[in-house]
Amino acid sequence: xxxxxxxxxxxxxxxxxxxxxxxxxxxxxxxxxxxxxxxxxxxxxxxxxxxxxxxxxxxxxxxxxxxxxxxxxxxxxxxxxxxxxxxxxxxxxxxxxxxxxxxxxxxxxxxxxxxxxxxxxxxxxxxxxxxxxxxxxxxxxxxx
Numbered sequence: 256x257x258x259x260x261x262x263x264x265x266x267x268x269x270x271x272x273x274x275x276x277x278x279x280x281x282x283x284x285x286x287x288x289x290x291x292x293x294x295x296x297x298x299x300x301x302x303x304x305x306x307x308x309x310x311x312x313x314x315x316x317x318x319x320x321x322x323x324x325x326x327x328x329x330x331x332x333x334x335x336x337x338x339x340x341x342x343x344x345x346x347x348x349x350x351x352x353x354x355x356x357x358x359x360x361x362x363x364x365x366x367x368x369x370x371x372x373x374x375x376x377x378x379x380x381x382x383x384x385x386x387x388x389x390x391x392x393x394x395x396x397x398x399x
Contacts, residue, residue, distance in 0.1 A: 257310035258282075260303070261385035263354065263377045264314065264334045265289070269296060270377030272385040273307050278392075281385045283307075284378035293334070297341040304342055311344050315351030315384040347388075354383040
């Protein structure tokens, strides 16, 4: 069984989280500074997918609380569409409402400085997205 990667797409940074091999929890989190255009970002993510033995990528969609899409969700959908052209694994779009808010709360609770939070919040948000996705899959599996 391979790993699952979650992606939190921001305007300036991309948060990444990688599951453990049993796909139970986020094991690795990191933040990439975005490049001009999208090709360089796609190549970096493709390399991480290959090196990490990733079976699927989950791209977070920051939907509004009422479920509608805004500019952030449309940007994430465009990112997912571009990523599908670069990788050979499934790219799944996943509702990630409030993941960044949750990540900020966790970092504040851990007493991380504002400057450091700005640098790592996207990676932590990707971890929140990944955990929600993994929990949802486990819950669906237990219904069978």
